[in-house]
Amino acid sequence: MSILKGKKVVIIGDRDGIPGPAIEECVKTAGGEAVFSATECFV
Amino acid sequence: MDLENQKRVKEFAEQYGPENVVVILGAAEGEAAGLAAETVTAGDPTFAGPLTGVQLGLSVYHICEDEIKAEVDPDVYDEQISMMEMVLDVDDIKSEMTSIREQYCKY
Amino acid sequence: MNSVIKGASYVLVHTPDMVVENGSTQTTERIVNPESDYLKQLPKHIRSYEQALGYLPNQTYIGNCTPDELAKVEQPWYDKPCEGKRFGKFGEIMPQEEFYLLMQVCDVFDLMYLEKSFVAAVKPTFEKHPLITPEIVARVHEGVEQEQIEAFVKEEHAEPILHGGKLVGYVKRAHDVDVNLSAHVILENLVSKASSVLSLLHVVHNTGIDKGDVDYVIDCCEEACGDMNQRGGGNFAKAAAEIAGLTGASGCDVRGFCAGPSHAMITAASLVKAGTYRNVIVTAGGCTAKLGMNGKDHVKKDMPVLEDMVGGFSVLVSQNDGISPEINNGICGRHAVGTGSSPQAVISSLVLEPLQKAGLKITDIDRYAVEMQNPDITKPAGAGDVPLANYKMIAALAVKNGDLERAGLNAFVQEHGMAGWAPTQGHIPSGVPYIGFCCEDILAGRVKKAMIIGKGSLFLGRMTNLFDGVSFIIQENSHESEEGGVSEGQVKSLIAKAMRDFALSLGAAGTEESR
Numbered sequence: 017m018s019i020l021k022g023k024k025v026v027i028i029g030d031r032d033g034i035p036g037p038a039i040e041e042c043v044k045t046a047g048g049e050a051v052f053s054a055t056e057c058f059v
Numbered sequence: 060m061d062l063e064n065q066k067r068v069k070e071f072a073e074q075y076g077p078e079n080v081v082v083i084l085g086a087a088e089g090e091a092a093g094l095a096a097e098t099v100t101a102g103d104p105t106f107a108g109p110l111t112g113v114q115l116g117l118s119v120y121h122i123c124e125d126e127i128k129a130e131v132d133p134d135v136y137d138e139q140i141s142m143m144e145m146v147l148d149v150d151d152i153k154s155e156m157t158s159i160r161e162q163y164c165k166y
Numbered sequence: 167m168n169s170v171i172k173g174a175s176y177v178l179v180h181t182p183d184m185v186v187e188n189g190s191t192q193t194t195e196r197i198v199n200p201e202s203d204y205l206k207q208l209p210k211h212i213r214s215y216e217q218a219l220g221y222l223p224n225q226t227y228i229g230n231c232t233p234d235e236l237a238k239v240e241q242p243w244y245d246k247p248c249e250g251k252r253f254g255k256f257g258e259i260m261p262q263e264e265f266y267l268l269m270q271v272c273d274v275f276d277l278m279y280l281e282k283s284f285v286a287a288v289k290p291t292f293e294k295h296p297l298i299t300p301e302i303v304a305r306v307h308e309g310v311e312q313e314q315i316e317a318f319v320k321e322e323h324a325e326p327i328l329h330g331g332k333l334v335g336y337v338k339r340a341h342d343v344d345v346n347l348s349a350h351v352i353l354e355n356l357v358s359k360a361s362s363v364l365s366l367l368h369v370v371h372n373t374g375i376d377k378g379d380v381d382y383v384i385d386c387c388e389e390a391c392g393d394m395n396q397r398g399g400g401n402f403a404k405a406a407a408e409i410a411g412l413t414g415a416s417g418c419d420v421r422g423f424c425a426g427p428s429h430a431m432i433t434a435a436s437l438v439k440a441g442t443y444r445n446v447i448v449t450a451g452g453c454t455a456k457l458g459m460n461g462k463d464h465v466k467k468d469m470p471v472l473e474d475m476v477g478g479f480s481v482l483v484s485q486n487d488g489i490s491p492e493i494n495n496g497i498c499g500r501h502a503v504g505t506g507s508s509p510q511a512v513i514s515s516l517v518l519e520p521l522q523k524a525g526l527k528i529t530d531i532d533r534y535a536v537e538m539q540n541p542d543i544t545k546p547a548g549a550g551d552v553p554l555a556n557y558k559m560i561a562a563l564a565v566k567n568g569d570l571e572r573a574g575l576n577a578f579v580q581e582h583g584m585a586g587w588a589p590t591q592g593h594i595p596s597g598v599p600y601i602g603f604c605c606e607d608i609l610a611g612r613v614k615k616a617m618i619i620g621k622g623s624l625f626l627g628r629m630t631n632l633f634d635g636v637s638f639i640i641q642e643n644s645h646e647s648e649e650g651g652v653s654e655g656q657v658k659s660l661i662a663k664a665m666r667d668f669a670l671s672l673g674a675a676g677t678e679e680s681r
Contacts (some may be wrong), residue, residue, distance in 0.1 A: 019120065020130050023081040026071055028064055028095055031623050032552055033147060034085030037507040037631055038139040039122045043083060045132035051071055053631070054064050055085075057623045058460065058549035059424075059539050059590045062194070087555065091548030105462055107198055142510035142566070145575075146558040147550075 020048035027053040060098045065108035068099055072115050078166045082119040083127065089151035092121050093159050100163035116165025121156050123149045169438035170490035171640065172375065172445075172482040174602040175368030176227050177257040178589065179265045179361055179476040180218040181457060183328040188353065189458035189473070204462050209331075211464060211471045215261045218474060219250025223540045226587040227477070228254030233603060237585040243542050244470055256602045257368040257478075263288045263329055264295070265360060265476075270335075271305040272360040272409055277352050279318075280327065280335035282309035297367040301411060325349040344394040351391075354454050358389045359406050361451030361478035366410035369447060369480035380482075381443035383407045383417035386430035387450040388592050390421075406449060415447075423627075424537065424596040426450070427479075428620025428636045431598070434483040435493035435638070446483045452476035452591045459590060460547035472543045477594035481601055491608040491640050497524045499619070499637035507633045510566075513559045516619050516637045518567060526615075528564035531582065531639070533607065533616040535600035536560075538586040556619075557583035596620045597637075604640050615641045 025048040029036030036053035043050050060068075072080050082099045086092035094104060096119045103110040120127045123144060128136060186192055186208060195202055218224060222243045225231045230251055239246060252258055260268075267288055270278045285308060293303050318324035318336045327335035337356065340347035362385060370377055385403035392399030403417030420430040427450060434446040454476065458464075461471045486492065499520035505511050521528060536556035544552055561578040564570035570578055588595030597618040607613035621635040 018130060019118065019126055020081060020083075023118075024071060024075045024079050026068055026080060026082045026099075027085070028060065028068075028082065029085035030087050030091070030549075032549055032555060033087035033091075034122050034140060034143055034509065035507045035633060036085065036625075038509070039083050039085050041135055041139050041508070042122060042127075042131040045135045046127070046130035048081065051075075052067050054061070054067070055623065055625050055631075056061055056064070057626060058091075058547055059537070059544060059552060059592070059595070062198070086548070087550040088548045091550075094548060106202065107195065138510070139508040142508075142513075142559060142562050145562040145565075146509075146555050 018047070020046040023048050024051045025049060026051060029053065029055040031055055031057040032059065060095050060103065060108065060110075062108040065098065065103060065110040068117070069109050069113060069115070072117060077115050077117055080117055082117050084119065084121045086121065086152070087147060089148060089155040092152050093155035096156055096159040097163065100159060114163070116163060118164060118166045119156070119160065121152050123147060124153055124156060167439065167486045168492035168494055168644070169435045169483050170486050170492050170643065171601060171605055172484045172487075172490055173369060173373035173605065174481045175257045175365050175372050175479060176229065176599065176602060177361065177364045177368055177478040178224055178227055178259045179262065179364070179452070180215050180259060180474060181262050181265070181454070181476050182212045182474055183262060183331065184357070184454050184476070185212060185458040185461070185471055185474045187326065187328055188454040189461065190455040191459050191461050204465055207465050208461060208471065211461075211469070213470045213474055216250060217247070217470065219252060219259055220247040221250075222246065222248045223542060223587040224259055224475065225251065225254065227589070227599065228258060229256035229602060230254040233584040233587060233600070236587055241541060244472060256372065257365065260364060264292050266327060266329065266335065267292045267306055268364060269356045269360045270307060271302055272356055272363060275340060277340055278327075278335065278337045278356060279310045279315065280307070281312055281315055284329070284334040285309035297371055299411060302409065323349055325353045341393070346393050346397050355389055355391050355402070357454045357476060358387050358451035359402055359409070361476050362387065362402065362406040362449050362480070363409045365449055365451070365478035365480040366406055366412065366447065369449070369482055370410070373482045375445060375482060377411050378414045380407070380412045380415045380445050380447055382437065382446045383412060383415050384430045384434055384446060384448050385417065385419045385450060386421070386426035386448060386593060388421070388423060388426065388453060402451070403449065406451070422620075422634055423622030423624060424592050425620040425622030425634050425636055426593045427596055427598040428618060428638065431481065431483070431493065431618065432495070432498055432636060432638050435495055438483050438485055439495055444485050447480050448483065449478075449480040450593055451478045452594060456591050460543060460549075463547040467546045469546060472540070473590055475589045477589045477591040479594065479598055481598065486643070488645050489643055491605050492643055494639040494641050497521065497526070497639045499635070501633060501635040503632065507631070509559060510563065512621070512633055512635060513563055516621070516635045517560055517617065518563055520637060527569045528560060528567065529569050529578070531615050531617045532613040533584070533600070533604065534560055534582050535584070535597045535604065535616060535618045537597070537621060538584065538588045538595045538599045539590050540586050540588060543590050551586070553584065553586040554579065601640070608640065608642055615639055
């Protein structure tokens with residue numbers, strides 16, 4: 017069963033890992049709806 | 060996890076129903092990924108944010124996990140993520156995420 | 167002709183009480199969870215001044231240990247005390263009590279008050295500081311009674327100033343209604359200004375420039391000063407230059423989150439190269455909000471809270487003197503609006519694109535200075551080893567681009583990278599901590615070209631989701647001068663040319679004769 021398709025996707029990216037907008041690009045291609053995208057910063 | 064982000068996660072779970080929400084993380088390390096995953100499933104382990112004591116049990120993955128990678132257009136994944144697979148300790152991230160999901164994920 | 171870097175300064179201030187009082191992690195915790203275990207445990211994890219001095223990354227920051235020497239010591243570093251010196255070739259580590267006096271000196275609106283006996287106890291040491299001038303000492307006030315301090319903290323929303331847990335002063339609000347002039351903001355701004363002033367005093371000392379010869383100062387910290395009608399109105403630069411005695415200088419503030427210093431360096435290099443100004447100082451003070459930012463993780467792991475240092479730095483950019491390392495304005499990387507935010511797009515725009523344009527390979531740069539955050543601080547907090555991750559990204563990019571064999575990835579990181587030593591003060595670790603060592607490495611011939619990379623998280627300001635970053639190259643001097651005099655390099659090249667001309671004329675004569 018698909019994880020992302022048709023789901024409301026909340027994205028918590030990381031400045032020193034994968035930032036939110038990069039994850040958002042991926043999620044869109046999997047049929048998920050990105051309802052929120054943030055990028056956290058620990059430094 | 061940032062307090063404002065916790066608040067938003069909680070709101071989305073209420074608005075759309077927790078079964079319809081998936082959280083995707085981009086954390087730089089296994090431990091940080093695990094803490095964020097714990098926050099949106101079992102509640103904020105640092106007792107600081109709106110998710111303290113709130114067991115949402117949301118479905119949560121890291122973008123570098125195989126299950127998610129398999130669903131993403133390979134060209135887009137290559138362009139957006141692939142280089143970081145060489146940089147991050149993906150195995151550590153996978154094992155932390157799996158452990159949290161097995162313990163707390165409800166959906 | 168390219169501008170040059172005449173020298174740099176790096177300062178730290180040990181601020182143990184400010185960690186507890188002013189760090190945003192702690193102030194937030196006091197609001198949401200005032201009885202928390204963390205707040206109870208925290209004081210046991212605060213370092214003494216001596217412990218902060220004997221911490222190798224701090225000694226590296228002020229120049230008493232090189233990045234290569236630091237890298238040879240196995241991590242973690244906090245449990246391996248070293249010899250702690252207050253002064254280093256780049257600057258110093260100032261103790262909190264002297265810094266409070268410097269903050270009061272920097273307050274020109276009668277907003278900060280210290281207790282009488284505290285001032286009397288600290289002033290004699292403060293006066294003896296080799297770079298603190300009589301003009302600065304003259305700005306120290308005698309101090310006020312303890313009752314006044316208590317009253318303002320209790321009744322007037324003043325921010326308490328603590329030393330060793332004891333109330334020794336306050337910063338009062340500058341306006342009853344305007345939040346931009348609240349006691350909290352004024353205190354943050356005074357800390358930033360005072361640490362910038364200290365850096366300025368050191369860079370003047372390190373370079374030997376006459377204070378009157380500084381034309382322009384660019385501040386690149388991450389604070390904002392202004393009132394409700396112009397919240398970020400600014401000019402920390404000129405405010406700090408005034409206290410430091412740079413009477414001939416004007417200035418402005420350049421902002422860009424952690425990328426601010428690199429933006430400011432490129433601006434300074436361009437201003438000097440264009441001939442607009444002869445001597446420009448890029449400067450920044452530190453940040454109280456980030457003190458103890460990852461304190462919860464440090465306490466949880468039973469470590470000292472390592473984010474107890476306010477940082478500052480200054481760099482003097484001047485006209486080409488034929489000797490000092492040059493900033494090459496021709497090779498600047500920039501993350502553009504359309505670049506995208508994937509890590510590979512970001513690092514390509516900052517590293518690969520500018521080098522390709524200049525016909526260089528990634529491996530042609532001897533040293534990269536990325537975000538030099540100290541991994542002792544970030545690793546226990548789950549943020550990883552930030553410089554190492556950056557170096558791996560550059561190496562991965564070099565592999566993708568065919569500049570490097572995949573098997574050479576780790577060796578590249580070792581040879582072209584460094585271990586991080588800077589405190590997590592946002593803009594402070596961002597590329598610039600290496601500039602001081604870089605000048606030495608270049609002058610000693612160990613490095614020919616280095617790239618300084620600054621990255622900034624613009625999205626934290628909620629005005630754009632964009633990332634940001636710029637990069638520039640520091641290289642060996644091309645031995646051309648525009649200061650009037652003729653440099654040694656120029657003399658050599660002139661002699662060589664004369665010899666060649668002579669040889670040519672002899673050859674030509676010979677050819678004539680043989681005809």
